[in-house]
Amino acid sequence: xxxxxxxxxxxxxxxxxxxxxxxxxxxxxxxxxxxxxxxxxxxxxxxxxxxxxxxxxxxxxxxxxxxxxxxxxxxxxxxxxxxxxxxxxxxxxxxxxxxxxxxxxxxxxxxxxxxxxxxxxxxxxxxxxxxxxxxxxxxxxxx
Amino acid sequence: xxxxxxxxxxxxxxxxxxxxxxxxxxxxxxxxxxxxxxxxxxxxxxxxxxxxxxxxxxxxxxxxxxxxxxxxxxxxxxxxxxxxxxxxxxxxxxxxxxxxxxxxxxxxxxxxxxxxxxxxxxxxxxxxxxxxxxxxxxxxxxx
DNA sequence: CTAATGTCTCTAGCAACTATAGGTTCAAGG
DNA sequence: CCTTGAACCTATAGTTGCTAGAGACATTAG
Numbered sequence: 001x002x003x004x005x006x007x008x009x010x011x012x013x014x015x016x017x018x019x020x021x022x023x024x025x026x027x028x029x030x031x032x033x034x035x036x037x038x039x040x041x042x043x044x045x046x047x048x049x050x051x052x053x054x055x056x057x058x059x060x061x062x063x064x065x066x067x068x069x070x071x072x073x074x075x076x077x078x079x080x081x082x083x084x085x086x087x088x089x090x091x092x093x094x095x096x097x098x099x100x101x102x103x104x105x106x107x108x109x110x111x112x113x114x115x116x117x118x119x120x121x122x123x124x125x126x127x128x129x130x131x132x133x134x135x136x137x138x139x140x141x142x143x
Numbered sequence: 144x145x146x147x148x149x150x151x152x153x154x155x156x157x158x159x160x161x162x163x164x165x166x167x168x169x170x171x172x173x174x175x176x177x178x179x180x181x182x183x184x185x186x187x188x189x190x191x192x193x194x195x196x197x198x199x200x201x202x203x204x205x206x207x208x209x210x211x212x213x214x215x216x217x218x219x220x221x222x223x224x225x226x227x228x229x230x231x232x233x234x235x236x237x238x239x240x241x242x243x244x245x246x247x248x249x250x251x252x253x254x255x256x257x258x259x260x261x262x263x264x265x266x267x268x269x270x271x272x273x274x275x276x277x278x279x280x281x282x283x284x285x286x
Numbered sequence: 287c288t289a290a291t292g293t294c295t296c297t298a299g300c301a302a303c304t305a306t307a308g309g310t311t312c313a314a315g316g
Numbered sequence: 317c318c319t320t321g322a323a324c325c326t327a328t329a330g331t332t333g334c335t336a337g338a339g340a341c342a343t344t345a346g
Contacts, residue, residue, distance in 0.1 A: 003312095005323060015324085020303060035311045037324055050271045057270070058245055061302070071267045078264035082256045085266045089249040096242045099235050102201055106232040113225045121221035123228045124214045127200070128193045146343095148292060158293085163334060178342045180293055204333070293342065300335080310325065316318085 002040040011048040018048065026051060026065060059088050145183040154191040161191065169194060169208060202231050 008015045021027045027047065030038045047068065054064045063084050070081050105126075112122035151158045164170045170190065173181045190211070197207045206227050213224050248269075255265040 003324075014304080016304065017302085019325095024302090033311090035324085037311070046271060054270050055302090056245075057248060058242075067267065067270065070261055071271070074260060074262035076261050078256060078259060078261050078266065081261060081264050081266045082253065082258065085249060085253050085256070089246065089253055092242050092246050092249060096239060096246065099201075099239045099242070103232065103235050103239065105200060106228060106235060110225065110228050110232055113221060113228070115225065116221060117217065118213055118219050118221050118224065119217035121224050123221065123224045124210065127197050127210065128189060128214070146292075157335080159335060160333085162294095167333090176342085178293085180342070198333090288346090289344100290346105291342100291344080294340075296338090298335100298337080301332100303331085305330070306328085308326095310323100312323075313321095315320085 002045065004038045004040070007040045007045060007048065010045055011052055013048055013052050021048070021051065024061070026061065026068070057088065058092060059084070063088065145188065147181045147183070150183045150188060150191065153188055154195055156191060156195050164191070164194065167204070169204065169211070200231065201235060202227070206231065 002010065004015050004018055007013075008018055018027065022029060027044070030040050030044060033039055050068065050071070051064055054067060055061075059067070067081060067084060070076065070078075109123050109126050112126075114120065114122070118124055145153065147158050147161055150156075151161055161170065165172060170187070173183050173187060176182055193211065193214070194207055197210060198204075202210070209227060210224060213219065213221075252266050252269050255269075257263065257265070261267055
């Protein structure tokens with residue numbers, strides 16, 4: 001039996017995050033000790049490690065919720081799980097593409113800076129004048 | 144003179160976002176019409192366009208606040224502005240590196256899926272077993 | 287003049303946590 | 317046995333950058 005602190009240490013997740021996951025229903029409500037403290041077992045640890053790993057791969061919590069419910073049904077086809085992973089892969093690729101465009105724009109800005117005064121600073125000027133950009137960019141999907 | 148709707152349309156920013164920027168002090172409080180509606184002029188539009196462009200390049204609002212106050216002081220050295228841009232470039236590059244690692248991991252997961260049942264699904268299994276990963280990954284800095 | 291659209295303020299919500307406050311329980315040392 | 321300090325408990329609010337809604341007033345086109 002693990003206390004919440006041990007569980008967090010074992011899975012690499014902070015204690016408040018575990019309580020948060022419980023609150024939003026990603027983790028089931030665990031047993032409690034006489035003194036009302038949460039007690040976890042190995043399956044709880046596995047589940048939390050699963051969640052953490054999926055988060056590290058950028059899956060949103062909703063997708064993780066789906067993946068967890070799928071993993072509870074071992075006999076089902078894995079088509080759905082596959083689709084979720086593919087979707088995530090596409091999202092990651094889209095972000096990379098966006099960020100590369102931004103990277104290029106920032107590189108140009110910084111490279112052109114002549115280190116003079118603000119009045120003729122390329123950084124400030126480019127920001128004020130979108131027409132100088134090569135590619136369209138919108139960071140919203142990368143954040 | 145522009146109403147808030149016209150200003151938003153001209154700068155490509157939604158109306159509530161403009162009010163939000165005013166609220167957090169990124170935009171100065173504009174004049175009002177007799178009927179208490181906000182009225183903007185060309186400098187306001189320029190400032191908003193500047194903000195929007197910087198956002199598109201991924202600058203956080205705090206950095207934009209700094210850049211704006213710098214751009215109000217044309218005689219100062221542009222060293223500070225340059226530093227902010229470089230910092231942003233580094234942040235973007237770091238995100239790209241992270242995301243590429245994730246991309247690779249997700250590709251492996253998806254490629255190995257045999258489209259059978261959940262019980263032997265690679266997607267589910269890899270998520271449950273971090274040891275199968277090649278590179279360490281942590282998405283927190285990419286989101 | 288009326289109807290539709292735009293604007294006003296205020297509040298609450300999103301993701302995914304993180305931090306704080308004020309209190310309780312537990313494990314170890316004396 | 318008792319105390320001390322760490323770990324735990326709940327509840328609330330804050331983070332970033334907006335977005336959505338409610339209910340009321342302003343403006344404009346027909």
